[in-house]
Amino acid sequence: MKLIKTKGLVLSFLKYRETSIIVRIFTRELGLKSYIVNGVRTKGAKSKMAFYQPLTLLDLIVYDKEGAGLNRISEVKLSKAYERIPFDFQRSSIAMFMGEVLGKSIYESYHNESFYDFLEYALGLLDEESVILVHYPLVFLWESSKYLGFAPNNANSFFEELTDEAYHPAEVKEEMDYLDGLIGESFACTHKVHAIFRKKLLDHFLMFYSKHLESQNEWKSVKVLRQLLE
Structure with missing residues (x-):
């Protein structure tokens, strides 16, 4: 498993279990990937959901394992904040x-x-x-x-x-x-x-x-x- 630094464009997300989501992100370096993000749907983590709204541009460090259908995100930050x-x-x-x-x-x-x-x-x-x-x-x-x-x-x-x-x-x-x-x-x-x-x-x-x-x-x-x- 490798750690990859990449930019990404969020396409969509699905709710998963009680507090998690599965998010589809079109990444620059890896193409379209699906990531599981745990604990972002709790009251204390509402601000983190803002990262995963459709068409949000992100700077990411992600885990990438060949053949894995779902990977995980190590670090995420907003790449560009839209003004309009x-x-x-x-x-x-x-x-x-x-x-x-x-x-x-x-x-x-x-x-x-x-x-x-x-x-x-x-x-x-x-x-x-x-x-x-x-x-x-x-x-x-x-x-x-x-x-x-x-x-x-x-x-x-x-x-x-x-x-x-x-x-x-x-x-x-x-x-x-x-x-x-x-x-x-x-x-x-x-x-x-x-x-x-x-x-x-x-x-x-x-x-x-x-x-x-x-x-x-x-x-x-x-x-x-x-x-x-x-």
């Missing part, structure tokens, strides 16, 4: 959506340091006052698909992949132009786009992800997100 995400409804709703996307996309022991670095950057951006929130979820889906290995080359190939839905190019021209803008400008995109097309592109992105992830599970955080795309 927890206190802003729009930002916290987008973060909730990001957590759901990552929970569906990243499997146990999946390891990608570049993706971790991108997520850390993207969350830092979401916490900034200047970020353009109406485009953010769509850019996040596009950028993440590159690291997950199924990003199309352009908007045209994106829609060609959605073979389950018949469409005419003229019907999706606005969406295609918008997506090409997002691809070209990423989080700096300032395109003026009607809310209808933002929502349509979101729905098409979720179809695209479900197809590549072979998941038919409902996207639970989307109802709130659609309201933010108004």
